[in-house]
Amino acid sequence: MTVAPERLAKALAAVPPLDGSGADLPSTPETVSWGWMPGAGDGPVLEVAPGSVVSVDTVSHEGILGDQGRDPVRFFGGFGVPGEAVLDDAAAIASSPLSHDPSADGPHVVTGPIAVTGARPGDVVSITVLDLVPRVPYGIVSTRHGLGALPGEVIGDDPVFSAFCLVEDGVGSIALRADDPERRARFPLSPFLGFMGVAEAERVHSVAPARHGGNIDVRLLGVGATLHLPVQVPEALVGVGDPHFAQGDGEVALTAFEAPLRASLRLDLVPADEAAARFGALSGPLGETPDLWIPIGLDPDLDEAMRDAVRGSLDLLTRCYGMDRRQAYAYLSVATDYAVSQVVDGTKGVHGSIRKADFR
Known part of the structure; x- marks a missing residue:
């Protein structure tokens, strides 16, 4: 061709x-x-x-x-x-x-x-x-x-x-x-x-x-x-x-x-000390843009990758903004998009898009 x-x-x-x-x-x-x-x-x-x-x-x-x-x-x-x-x-x-x-x-x-x-x-x-x-x-x-x-x-x-x-x-x-x-x-x-x-x-x-x-x-x-x-x-x-x-x-x-x-x-x-204050116990990759936090979930099982992304989102909101975990869970459901990053690498990926402007 x-x-x-x-x-x-x-x-x-x-x-x-x-x-x-x-x-x-x-x-x-x-x-x-x-x-x-x-x-x-x-x-x-x-x-x-x-x-x-x-x-x-x-x-x-x-x-x-x-x-x-x-x-x-x-x-x-x-x-x-x-x-x-x-x-x-x-x-x-x-x-x-x-x-x-x-x-x-x-x-x-x-x-x-x-x-x-x-x-x-x-x-x-x-x-x-x-x-x-x-x-x-x-x-x-x-x-x-x-x-x-x-x-x-x-x-x-x-x-x-x-x-x-x-x-x-x-x-x-x-x-x-x-x-x-x-x-x-x-x-x-x-x-x-x-x-x-x-x-x-x-x-x-x-x-x-x-x-x-x-x-x-x-x-x-x-x-x-x-x-x-x-x-x-x-x-x-x-x-x-x-x-x-x-x-x-x-x-x-x-x-x-x-x-x-x-x-x-x-x-x-x-x-390390500054990282702990900013990110908490960061155990894997975390994305960021000027407008978004991008928690990334990874697992061979796509359902587990999704759960991993949501848990990472909860950890981010509680440590960065002092949000109550249950309130954060509700916020994520109403205001955050989750997308499948990729389904082709054996380990699947899901990422969230948390708007920083929502907390200003």
Whole structure:
């Protein structure tokens, strides 16, 4: 399915690829872990002081995975993308001797770890997203290997299906039919990093989110948002990746519009005593925007993920606003939306949206 050359050329001209210059941390075979969140034993590829701003060039796994040929120039060329419009770092990672066993490793390219000087267990690292810039104007939504919300129902016996998406005139587009790439649906873009995490003692598989954060896929965590993560090991060892141009709550097909971003991130450190006063006993990821608190529930059972999100919401309201727990329960029922973050990662996600303005 090749997009008309003139259409692709217009998209490429509107969102020109960025080179590697200007990034504090490029994604290279030496600075990434493929399929795993680095653990305490992995040496940092960058060390920064608390409050530092880091520019990270993230790479999407779509187009470099083995079931897509592990050759992004050839893979994206099948959709009409010229070789010079394929990122050098994606090609370098795909062709490198980095081991990647899809039966054992996760798909995600995790850039890091980044050491935050002075971070200790009990502290909280706060990752604030200052800017997200598309590095190319195209990407992939994929379904594969009996995964997603409807395993086996949609793509049949095919091991993988890759739908090509474009950025056109500032919005995303996807073909209505695989055999007719010119008739397209259009949808708004809302870039975010699906993966932001801190290290645990051992390496953690990149797919399942947990207390360390990781692959939480909460689409509200775009520019201006902050993810608060309880530090598990000295220096925190932050890893990021899984860049998205857009995603619907649920992410039902398995992935969303996966495509590389240049991310500008500020890494703040909240000491343990201050963290206890602000967050209480924070046991997992907590999102925040200027307007919202975003409690995140995680569990292999979607019902339990929902309960986890509600409990986290109650804890937040009681410690931040001194709200009676029963009154908070009633407030959540009348004023807070809960959405399914994703149902495709083994560990399911539910996130709430608590308006800060309700308490001013």
